[in-house]
Amino acid sequence: MTSPELGISTVERETGLSKDTLRMWERRYGFPQPLRNRHGERVYPPEQVGKLRLISRLIDRGLRPRELAGATLEELMARVTATEGAPEPLGAAADNTLLLETTLDLLAAYDAAGLQSHLSRTLQRLGLLRFILEFVAPMNVQVGAAWARGALAVSQEHLYCEQMQHQLRQGIGTIYPGARAPSVLLTTLPGEDHQLGVLMAHACLALEGVRCVSLGIRTPIGDIASAAHRHGVEVVGLSFSKAFRLKTALAMLGDLRAQLPPSVEIWAGGSLWARPSHLPGEIRFISRLELIPHEIAEFCRRRRTAPSSPA
Amino acid sequence: MTSPELGISTVERETGLSKDTLRMWERRYGFPQPLRNRHGERVYPPEQVGKLRLISRLIDRGLRPRELAGATLEELMARVTATEGAPEPLGAAADNTLLLETTLDLLAAYDAAGLQSHLSRTLQRLGLLRFILEFVAPMNVQVGAAWARGALAVSQEHLYCEQMQHQLRQGIGTIYPGARAPSVLLTTLPGEDHQLGVLMAHACLALEGVRCVSLGIRTPIGDIASAAHRHGVEVVGLSFSKAFRLKTALAMLGDLRAQLPPSVEIWAGGSLWARPSHLPGEIRFISRLELIPHEIAEFCRRRRTAPSSPA
DNA sequence: ACGTATAATTGTCCAGGACAGACTATTCCC
DNA sequence: GGGAATAGTCTGTCCTGGACAATTATACGT
Numbered sequence: 001m002t003s004p005e006l007g008i009s010t011v012e013r014e015t016g017l018s019k020d021t022l023r024m025w026e027r028r029y030g031f032p033q034p035l036r037n038r039h040g041e042r043v044y045p046p047e048q049v050g051k052l053r054l055i056s057r058l059i060d061r062g063l064r065p066r067e068l069a070g071a072t073l074e075e076l077m078a079r080v081t082a083t084e085g086a087p088e089p090l091g092a093a094a095d096n097t098l099l100l101e102t103t104l105d106l107l108a109a110y111d112a113a114g115l116q117s118h119l120s121r122t123l124q125r126l127g128l129l130r131f132i133l134e135f136v137a138p139m140n141v142q143v144g145a146a147w148a149r150g151a152l153a154v155s156q157e158h159l160y161c162e163q164m165q166h167q168l169r170q171g172i173g174t175i176y177p178g179a180r181a182p183s184v185l186l187t188t189l190p191g192e193d194h195q196l197g198v199l200m201a202h203a204c205l206a207l208e209g210v211r212c213v214s215l216g217i218r219t220p221i222g223d224i225a226s227a228a229h230r231h232g233v234e235v236v237g238l239s240f241s242k243a244f245r246l247k248t249a250l251a252m253l254g255d256l257r258a259q260l261p262p263s264v265e266i267w268a269g270g271s272l273w274a275r276p277s278h279l280p281g282e283i284r285f286i287s288r289l290e291l292i293p294h295e296i297a298e299f300c301r302r303r304r305t306a307p308s309s310p311a
Numbered sequence: 312m313t314s315p316e317l318g319i320s321t322v323e324r325e326t327g328l329s330k331d332t333l334r335m336w337e338r339r340y341g342f343p344q345p346l347r348n349r350h351g352e353r354v355y356p357p358e359q360v361g362k363l364r365l366i367s368r369l370i371d372r373g374l375r376p377r378e379l380a381g382a383t384l385e386e387l388m389a390r391v392t393a394t395e396g397a398p399e400p401l402g403a404a405a406d407n408t409l410l411l412e413t414t415l416d417l418l419a420a421y422d423a424a425g426l427q428s429h430l431s432r433t434l435q436r437l438g439l440l441r442f443i444l445e446f447v448a449p450m451n452v453q454v455g456a457a458w459a460r461g462a463l464a465v466s467q468e469h470l471y472c473e474q475m476q477h478q479l480r481q482g483i484g485t486i487y488p489g490a491r492a493p494s495v496l497l498t499t500l501p502g503e504d505h506q507l508g509v510l511m512a513h514a515c516l517a518l519e520g521v522r523c524v525s526l527g528i529r530t531p532i533g534d535i536a537s538a539a540h541r542h543g544v545e546v547v548g549l550s551f552s553k554a555f556r557l558k559t560a561l562a563m564l565g566d567l568r569a570q571l572p573p574s575v576e577i578w579a580g581g582s583l584w585a586r587p588s589h590l591p592g593e594i595r596f597i598s599r600l601e602l603i604p605h606e607i608a609e610f611c612r613r614r615r616t617a618p619s620s621p622a
Numbered sequence: 623a624c625g626t627a628t629a630a631t632t633g634t635c636c637a638g639g640a641c642a643g644a645c646t647a648t649t650c651c652c
Numbered sequence: 653g654g655g656a657a658t659a660g661t662c663t664g665t666c667c668t669g670g671a672c673a674a675t676t677a678t679a680c681g682t
Contacts, residue, residue: 008635020665023636028663039672041635064645066662110541112524113488155538158498158526165527169480177424187469190324213423215469216476220325227466230421247664255321319666330666331634338669339632350642352666375676377631558675 005035005043015052016245022052029069047073054080057148060246061275096134100142107143107156115159119167128171129207132200133289136164140196141271144242161196168199178209181296182234182265185227187215189238189252197239197270204292205237221252225259235265235299240272250280257282267295316346316354326363333363340380358384365391365461371554372459392460407445411453418454418467426470430478439482440518443511444600447475451507451582455553472507479510489520492607493545493576496538498526500549500563508550508581515603516548532563536570546576546610551583561591568593578606 008019017025022042026032032052034042044052054076055068068076099122106115123131143160146152184205186198195217205212213231215224228236236256240249249272257266257280269286279285286295319330328336333353337343343363345353355363365387366379379387410433417426434442454471457463495516497509506528516523524542526535539547547567551560560583568577568591580597590596597606 018665019635021663024664027638039635064662110538112542113522116488153537154531154534155526155541158530158534159524159538162525162527166480166484169477170484173477173481177427211424213470214473215466216473219469220465222325223465223469226464227421227470230466231423252324329634332632334667335633350666351640375631 031069175206180209183211184235184237185233186237187219188217194241237267240270242271342380486517491520494522495546495548496544497548498530499528505552548578551581553582
């Protein structure tokens with residue numbers, strides 16, 4: 001039987017805060033204040049881990065740890081809703097509110113077969129593009145929000161991702177491969193497990209007739225660079241979920257940029273880039289899936305203007 | 312422009328070895344021996360990082376770092392080929408040798424489109440069941456062996472898994488869901504990333520008309536137990552790749568067994584169980600995919616003999 | 623041969639110190 | 653007063669060197 005308390009390694013994984021940072025906060029701000037096991041090692045109660053998760057999210061939004069460390073759980077929640085906006089209106093998605101609600105209900109009921117059927121029918125009814133833009137994307141936000149406030153178990157989130165992935169692949173499989181515009185290598189960086197982002201991008205790109213090569217998730221940076229060369233692609237596309245640490249992402253993107261020849265562009269997409277911030281110009285950030293066609297057009301324009309002539 | 316040398320954080324990402332481990336190896340074995348930047352921080356030359364990557368892989372195979380740290384690059388390469396034993400006869404798979412060779416060739420050529428097409432045609436030609444038993448399973452062995460001896464880059468292995476996954480899901484998607492025999496919850500334990508095993512099992516089970524609920528990979532044990540209850544399944548099916556630690560697997564399976572009601576069976580499959588060893592009897596180990604129909608029949612027989620009567 | 627006690631190996635944790643880079647506030651000059 | 657330059661604060665990451673639990677190998681007795 002495992003005790004509910006977590007070691008520092010587990011907390012690092014759960015919160016995304018490095019061991020060094022956890023120890024430093026304890027030293028400087030007095031929070032977190034883990035217990036110690038008989039061996040003198042830090043042991044974090046679950047409620048502190050939850051608080052850390054919240055703080056971690058707020059810091060990504062630009063807040064400072066000093067003040068957050070002393071805040072109560074209620075204050076943090078208030079801060080989250082304040083920075084993150086309303087608790088997900090759900091009415092924003094035009095006419096698809098019912099579809100979203102039905103999905104959440106099926107998930108809540110652990111109705112795997114019903115969910116499968118519902119997703120499949122929705123895909124066929126809307127068509128792949130509208131399925132993604134009007135259903136999957138807002139649905140991901142809903143599921144993420146439900147997960148963040150503890151309304152969804154791990155297994156329910158897994159079930160959702162698995163079945164949605166299945167539908168997206170069904171959709172992608174029916175697209176006859178094109179050979180237009182830029183050829184794109186798709187994957188995520190190490191630490192980013194969320195596959196749906198890659199699949200949605202894959203579908204949107206394939207629907208534009210673009211040649212896509214997907215490497216799945218978590219490809220080391222060096223391997224991305226060499227694969228880009230071997231596959232002869234013009235663009236490396238990366239997906240980042242909201243959970244990914246902004247600083248880490250920028251650092252790794254910088255590394256990758258340095259390892260790729262200048263002729264290969266980097267396109268970074270995903271909910272991480274939804275809110276504005278100072279971003280380097282050598283990488284193209286695509287905040288919404290709707291912008292993909294525009295981005296492709298821009299690419300073609302750039303290439304026409306300045307034909308491939310590396311210094 | 313970043314210099315070709317890498318900081319300790321980058322090396323941690325690239326090799327999967329923690330900062331602590333890197334420093335400890337340096338202290339104990341004198342390798343790696345990074346340079347220092349003007350600020351006294353470790354700076355690793357690329358060749359040392361490559362060596363570290365090799366060592367890291369060999370340690371996964373069960374070798375000890377003490378001896379590996381002092382070895383030359385050549386010795387390490389030799390060790391890699393040695394640990395895998397013979398370079399996989401390849402002739403064992405009856406008439407499908409050509410199919411396997413073609414796949415390896417396409418992978419070696421980084422021909423994503425050709426691979427996609429080849430896999431798709433093979434699936435349609437053989438049919439889903441023979442595709443899995445006669446092609447995917449031996450192919451996985453080949454890819455695993457090629458990867459172990461360094462003949463395959465990370466990105467090639469990713470490409471293979473991604474595209475094979477795509478085909479398997481295409482196949483599964485065409486099966487009309489059944490409701491026979493035991494209902495099965497499918498997933499892998501935390502630490503096991505290999506998705507193909509789950510998908511192959513899913514397909515084989517679905518082809519027998521069994522109701523399957525897949526949670527994808529890496530579901531925490533507690534969540535598996537609660538999900539099994541909420542989904543009302545009679546069997547929890549888990550897949551284990553050869554890379555998974557045997558002891559870890561058995562310990563986790565014991566935990567899971569304790570958390571599940573006795574009426575729910577555990578079926579453990581995957582290449583980890585291919586070689587014989589002392590296995591607990593409270594869990595059913597399925598060493599080959601071919602045995603799944605037999606296992607289903609056995610299940611039905613057991614249930615007929617002792618109808619569901621939990622205390 | 624087999625099980626057990628002992629020794630070596632190995633990864634992770636700890637404490638406390640240092641410092642670069644980012645951000646903030648203040649000063650100073652035009 | 654506006655804007656640039658300066659000093660000051662905040663924060664994360666890296667450093668050293670020590671400790672120990674868990675695993676794995678070796679020696680030993682029966």
